[in-house]
Amino acid sequence: MYERYAEVYDESGQIGFSLRMLEYLDRVLERFPAPGLSMLDLACGTGTVALAFAQRGWEVYGVDASESMLQRARAKAAQMGQFLSLSRQDMRDLVLPRPVALVTCLYDSLNYMLSRPDVTRVLQRVSRALLPDGLLVFDLNTRYALEQLWGNNCFFSEGKNLATVMDSSWDHARELSTVHAVGFVRQQxxxxxxxxxxxxxxxxxxxxxxxxxxxxxxVVEAAFECFSFDPPLSDSSRLLWVARKAGNP
Ligand SMILES: C[S@@+](CC[C@H](N)C(=O)[O-])C[C@H]1O[C@@H](n2cnc3c(N)ncnc32)[C@H](O)[C@@H]1O
Known part of the structure; x- marks a missing residue:
């Protein structure tokens, strides 16, 4: 996953999600402040969110399982003259050199955990990586999105240098959505x-x-219909979760 796709991830339009999320995150952090200016972007991908925080003076860690995604993030950081502390890790085994004030895990990256024990394990690792009162912000695709919107459908898109076919299937018994993605990348x-x-x-x-x-x-502080501050509805496709680690007594 995210190996060949990494080369064309930003250009294929996926960067649009991060740009929209950054604007939303600012408003989320106004309502739910983090207790400091250090953060981890877990499953940071090509580093768009991590770099935006670094540019604002935050101390930023980025972790992802895909070396190709991290390579893109490194190249973008070098181009911008920004420092990011990037490491390749499986989020289930996350370790940080020191705890941070904010952890983000965005663009349904936690949906890639395929069992409840794995989600719990990641959240336990995140909890350890947070300072007291530290904030966790993540979004998840809902069951409605995976079952009803993606469902058993085939999606085709064609851009300047990339055409993709996403063939999706929903496994009702296991509550899993499998997308077989085929990409055609235009060469020179x-x-x-x-x-x-x-x-x-x-x-x-x-x-x-x-x-x-x-x-x-x-401790859950809020769950919203993503990109808004409205409560989730039965047909919400993506939720934003905000949770906090307990402070020192
Ligand atoms: C949809 S992309 C989102 C990337 C980035 N957060 C963004 O907003 O563009 C999902 C990311 O999760 C990463 N990922 C999937 N499973 C992972 C795991 N077990 N540990 C760490 N990263 C993982 C992928 O490599 C990929 O970069």
Whole structure:
């Protein structure tokens, strides 16, 4: 996952999500302040959010499982003359040299955890990586999105240098969405090179997320329809969760 795709991830339009999220995150952090200017972007991908925080003077860690995504993040940081502390890690085994005031995990990256124990394990690691009163902000695709919107559908998109076919299937029994993605990347000679990736995301309901956060010692401060401050609805496709680690007594 996210190996060949990494080369074209930003250009394919995915960067648009991070840009929209950055504007929203500013408003989220106004309502739910972090107790300092250090952060970890977990599953940081190509580093767009991490770099924006670094540019504002935050001390930033970025962690991702994909070396290719991290390479893109490194190249962008070098181009901008920014320092990011990037490391390749599976989020289930996350370790940081020192705790931070804010952890973000964005663009449904936590949906890539395919079982409730894995989500709990990641959140426990996140909790350890947070300072007292530290804030966690993450978004998740809802069951409605994976089952009803992605469902058993095939999506096609064509841009200047990339065409993709996303063939999605929903496994009702396991509550998993599998997307077989085929990309065709335009080469300098005008010919197209094909790559194939399989992305599997799991759906977690409200109670499961709350239980996993609680098991990790994190207290839910809010859940919103993502990109708004409205409460979630039965047909919300993406939720934004805000949780906090307890402070020192
Ligand atoms: C949809 S992308 C989001 C990237 C970035 N957060 C953004 O907003 O553009 C999902 C990211 O999760 C990462 N990822 C998936 N499973 C992971 C794991 N077990 N540990 C760490 N990163 C993981 C992928 O490599 C990928 O970069």
């Amino acid at each position: 000679d005008g010919l197209y090179e094909r790559f194939d990736e399989e992305h599997v995301e799991a759906a977690f309901g409200d109670r499961e997320v709350r239980a996993a956060l609680s098991d990790a010692g994190l």
